[in-house]
Amino acid sequence: MSQQPPHATFAEGKIGQYLLNRLDEAAQYSQPGAGVTRLFCSTEHRQVLPLIEQWMTRAGLTPELDAAGNLVGRCPKALSGEPTLIMGSHQDSVVEGGKYDGMLGIAVPLVALETLRHAGVTLPYGVEVVAFGDEEGVRFPTTLVGSRALAGTTESQQLEARDKQGISLREALRSFGVEPDGIPALARDPANTLGFVEVHIEQGPRLEQRDHAVGIVTSLTGIERHQVTVSGKAGHAGTTPMPGRHDALVGASDMVLAVDRVLQATEGLVGVVGQLDVHPNAVNVIPASVTFTIELRSPQSETRQQGHETIRAALHEVAERRGLTLSMDNTYRADGAHCAEWIMRGLEQACATLEQPTERMFSGAGHDGLAMQDVTDIGMLFVRCKEGLSHHPDEHISADDGEVAVRVMMEFLQQLDPSRCR
Structure with a gap:
């Protein structure tokens, strides 16, 4: 010292x-x-x-x-x-x-x-x-x-x-x-x-x-964080036909892009998908589930709320279209x-x-x-x-x-x- x-x-x-x-x-x-x-x-x-x-x-x-x-x-x-x-x-x-x-x-x-x-x-x-x-x-x-x-x-x-x-x-x-x-x-x-x-x-x-x-x-700035879990169905990567797959990672990727689109279109709102975990995370297995985080920042609570609601709706639309289940839990919020x-x-x-x-x-x-x-x-x-x-x-x-x-x-x-x- x-x-x-x-x-x-x-x-x-x-x-x-x-x-x-x-x-x-x-x-x-x-x-x-x-x-x-x-x-x-x-x-x-x-x-x-x-x-x-x-x-x-x-x-x-x-x-x-x-x-x-x-x-x-x-x-x-x-x-x-x-x-x-x-x-x-x-x-x-x-x-x-x-x-x-x-x-x-x-x-x-x-x-x-x-x-x-x-x-x-x-x-x-x-x-x-x-x-x-x-x-x-x-x-x-x-x-x-x-x-x-x-x-x-x-x-x-x-x-x-x-x-x-x-x-x-x-x-x-x-x-x-x-x-x-x-x-x-x-x-x-x-x-x-x-x-x-x-x-x-x-x-x-x-x-x-x-x-x-x-x-x-x-x-x-005010901040809120969410943890999103996308659940699909695992399967053999070589024997499961492409049509009808319930690939959680493909769905989560679509959701990440949806989050970005909302952030790009909402004035006064910034955010990031900063963490993403894939299960089972194996080279030859269709991903069964993905957990990712969303952080939203704005000095105006109304702006964050609007962004949150728009993102939630977009994620549910992706989940429904791809035959996946979705949960979105708020883990942190500070005005x-x-x-x-x-x-x-x-x-x-x-x-x-x-x-x-x-x-x-x-x-x-x-x-x-x-x-x-x-x-x-x-x-x-x-x-x-x-x-x-x-x-x-x-x-x-x-x-x-x-x-x-x-x-x-x-x-x-x-x-x-x-x-x-x-």
């Missing part, structure tokens, strides 16, 4: 590289292969925790692993129950993702707090930085497990979700060393929570096109979230103090704020990423932009008046 940094680390022009070095170190805790693969309650998740604990300790926070698999760092004021601002992001990644998605939002506030601590600055309110265990929803067919726990909106059926090995989320948490029965007690008190602020790479090209280091997020005006203004003022140009912009991605909006005001600072690339091994930010993000957060924290929140 990194040694205690020298004082020169906190000089202007040095903090950005310090931040990137941290992110490089965290990226080592990954499954073998390209990019970063670090799933919820995995060995890699367990291995990265001591590193983040070290970051938290240097920032003057006391780390604790909670019942939902979140690593939470609190300052003395937060531990004593004073009004608290929550910051943070997620430690988990997609498969073969990048080193900045999620982890940047953990590292930036901790470097900001460490730098303020080095300068002798004491904030007049509590701060809490959370490394959420799960946001991507890759291992289990559920997501925002950690932030829903803090918001007090975890549902019991979430804990029964199972990964591809048949392990339930409840079992995985217990194997990880925490007790999921304690999740309800994690809910934060809205009256004592000042807000939730997250730093994240933009995951799009707008900041790069504007030549801006950072941007102020106005709202987060869009609007960022609080006072947080947006505070981030804008911090940018202005640093003479950093910025503008307000919408996020087409979902984030932990979708859950945290149920307990407190939310806000988000975007950081420019090269070519707008994300969920990819080549995602990248510069040291200069990383330093801007840290210094914006430092200004925001110092200018925040807890009596004027909301």
Whole structure:
């Protein structure tokens, strides 16, 4: 692990590289292969925790692993129950993702707090930085497990979700060393929570096109996910006549194209068929069943609902025409979230103090704020990423932009008046 940094680390022009070095170190805790693969309650998740604990300790926070698999760092004021601002992001990644998605939002506030601590600055309110265990929803067919726990909106059926090995989320948490029965007690008190602020790479090209280091997020997209199962009839690939076959994969392929047609024709709606599993998945057997996922995104719930209904009708038409059976189950839904005006203004003022140009912009991605909006005001600072690339091994930010993000957060924290929140 990194040694205690020298004082020169906190000089202007040095903090950005310090931040990137941290992110490089965290990226080592990954499954073998390209990019970063670090799933919820995995060995890699367990291995990265001591590193983040070290970051938290240097920032003057006391780390604790909670019942939902979140690593939470609190300052003395937060531990004593004073009004608290929550910051943070997620430690988990997609498969073969990048080193900045999620982890940047953990590292930036901790470097900001460490730098303020080095300068002798004491904030007049509590701060809490959370490394959420799960946001991507890759291992289990559920997501925002950690932030829903803090918001007090975890549902019991979430804990029964199972990964591809048949392990339930409840079992995985217990194997990880925490007790999921304690999740309800994690809910934060809205009256004592000042807000939730997250730093994240933009995951799009707008900041790069504007030549801006950072941007102020106005709202987060709404998301829904569905699992579709198409059932047909298996048979010998060489002896079953082509006419009259009930090939689940051929039908599912038709359905995937139908989903794409709806998405292409519906303004304000985007989506993807991201996973597809074939059974029995043998070279000489007609596929008996196919399971695939559909994800729909739009800031407008009415648009998502319309798209969902149109897609459902199209899939049933394919199933009927091809003699297949179909089930379509909703596995996740989160409405869009609007960022609080006072947080947006505070981030804008911090940018202005640093003479950093910025503008307000919408996020087409979902984030932990979708859950945290149920307990407190939310806000988000975007950081420019090269070519707008994300969920990819080549995602990248510069040291200069990383330093801007840290210094914006430092200004925001110092200018925040807890009596004027909301």
